[in-house]
Amino acid sequence: MIEEIAQRVMETGEGVCREEALALMGTPLLDDLCDAADRICKAFHGNRFDSCSIVNARSGMCGEDCKWCAQTRHHDTGCVTYNFLDETQTMEAARLNEETGIRRFSLVTSGRTVSDRDLENFIHIIRRLKNETNLHLCVSMGLLTEPQLEKLKEAGIERYHCNMETSERMWPKLVTTHSQEDKRRTIEAARRQGMAICSGGIIGMGETVEDRVDFALMLRERGVDSVPMNILNPIKGTPLEGTPLLDEESIVRCAAVWRFILPKQVIRFAGGRGRLSKKNMERIFKGGVNGAIMGDMLTTIGNTIREDKEMISRIGMVF
Numbered sequence: 001m002i003e004e005i006a007q008r009v010m011e012t013g014e015g016v017c018r019e020e021a022l023a024l025m026g027t028p029l030l031d032d033l034c035d036a037a038d039r040i041c042k043a044f045h046g047n048r049f050d051s052c053s054i055v056n057a058r059s060g061m062c063g064e065d066c067k068w069c070a071q072t073r074h075h076d077t078g079c080v081t082y083n084f085l086d087e088t089q090t091m092e093a094a095r096l097n098e099e100t101g102i103r104r105f106s107l108v109t110s111g112r113t114v115s116d117r118d119l120e121n122f123i124h125i126i127r128r129l130k131n132e133t134n135l136h137l138c139v140s141m142g143l144l145t146e147p148q149l150e151k152l153k154e155a156g157i158e159r160y161h162c163n164m165e166t167s168e169r170m171w172p173k174l175v176t177t178h179s180q181e182d183k184r185r186t187i188e189a190a191r192r193q194g195m196a197i198c199s200g201g202i203i204g205m206g207e208t209v210e211d212r213v214d215f216a217l218m219l220r221e222r223g224v225d226s227v228p229m230n231i232l233n234p235i236k237g238t239p240l241e242g243t244p245l246l247d248e249e250s251i252v253r254c255a256a257v258w259r260f261i262l263p264k265q266v267i268r269f270a271g272g273r274g275r276l277s278k279k280n281m282e283r284i285f286k287g288g289v290n291g292a293i294m295g296d297m298l299t300t301i302g303n304t305i306r307e308d309k310e311m312i313s314r315i316g317m318v319f
Contacts, residue, residue, distance in 0.1 A: 002029060005260065006036035010043040015220055015261040021213045024257045030249065034287030037256035040263050041290050049317040050226075050266045050291030052104030052138070053097040053305075057085045057122065062110040064177045066165075067239040068205060068232060071110040077237035084118075090125055091132070098133050100305045101319055102294060105129065106138035106161060112178060113142040123155045130156035138198060143182050146189040153193045160190035163228065164218060165201040167211035174205060187222060200228035200270070203254055204246035212254050216261040227265050228293060229255060231272030248280045252287060259288030266291045278311075286315050 005020055016024070027033055060081030062072045070077040094105050107122060114122065122139070129137055139152060140161035149160065162183050165171070171180050187197055199219060203212055219227055231251055234241045258267055268291030269284060276284070285292075294305050312319050 002027060002032050002036050006040055009040050009260060009263050013044070013263060015263055018213060018217060021216070021257055021261055022210065024260055025209050025213060025253060030253060030256075033256045034252065034283060037259040037288030038286050040259050041267075041288050044264050045266070045290045047317050048290070049285075049312050049319050050104075050268060051102045051294055051308075051319060052106060052268070052291070053093075053102045053294050054106045054108050054140075055085060055090055055093050056110075057090065057107040057125075058083055058109035058111065058114075059085075060110055062112070064112055065175060067174045068202060068235070070235045070238065075238045077235055084121060087125055087128075091128060094129055094133050094135060097305075098135055101309070102305070103136055104138055104159075105133070105135040106140060106159075108140040108161070109142065111142055113144055114148070116148065119144075119148055119151065123151060126152070126155045126157060140198075143178065143186050144189075146192065149186075149190050149193045149195070153195055157195065159196040159198050159226065160187070161198040161228075162186050162190070163201050164199050164215070164222070166205060166207060167215040167218065169214070170205065170207045170211050184222065187224075191223070196225040197223070198226035198228065199224040200226075200230065200268075202230040202232050202271075203251070204232035204243070204272070205240060206243060213257065213261070216258045219265075220262055225265060226291070227258070227262060227267045228270040229258065229267060229289070230270045231275070233272045233275070245275070248276055251276065252280055252283050255284045256288045268292050282311060282315050285311070285317065290317070 005016060024033060060071045060079045064072055065074045066072060070079045097105055126137060137157050138159040138161055139157050164180060164183055191197055201215060231246060232243060234243045267289045269289050270293040294308050309319055
């Protein structure tokens, strides 16, 4: 079954339906599933590894109530807070990432949105990044208006990031201060401005296997280009701090099935991956995932860029 489905996906470029995805989630043949996902990935993306890095341009002080997040005022996590990352530090971080070979760089801000006045400060930095580096530029700034998104596009932003986070069924259990419809409107506005869309989410927050499948199908329906896959790293002080860690096999399986659902998208491993064993980390990158957010992950720490580059080379991918 696995091989037949994989062959059809490669021939048509169309991802599997919900029933097939759930069947793949339940297969005991995990290695066969991962190998097939790897073939699908290579059929559409070759051996190229899509790298990006993020900088926390505004930290903490967020009024939203996302249960997983260290940066909201609703949770006492000891998160470092600041309104703007120093411009010199931002430029240094960008140049360092460019020197290591990373091709994408993203400014990420905490909070529901960004005011017009603050946006102008970020646009100043974006223009410097555009003029002084060769990086592809992205931002993640919450629920912006279309005029704000237009300004970002004019300044040089190529891709907008807005995570849908989880399935529709799970969302009300995790967030009450904004809706997935708010996020959909932002994504559609960014696309109208000619930006590519980066949207993924977090697994391991208590959702079911069905939720993980339905979430990937939602992302396909939204037509996203890049899908960050985060693993919950329970943070002390958040309502999810006691959530049991998702087992590594479930993470590997989910990544492989997402590739069957999303054959043409870049699927990038993001936050939480540092706790995986070396074996399973490599299995994921040879099992459907073809990108990563590298370096620090906002309020958690990721693998070092050097470690990632060594692994990427070892498994035969091109950085």
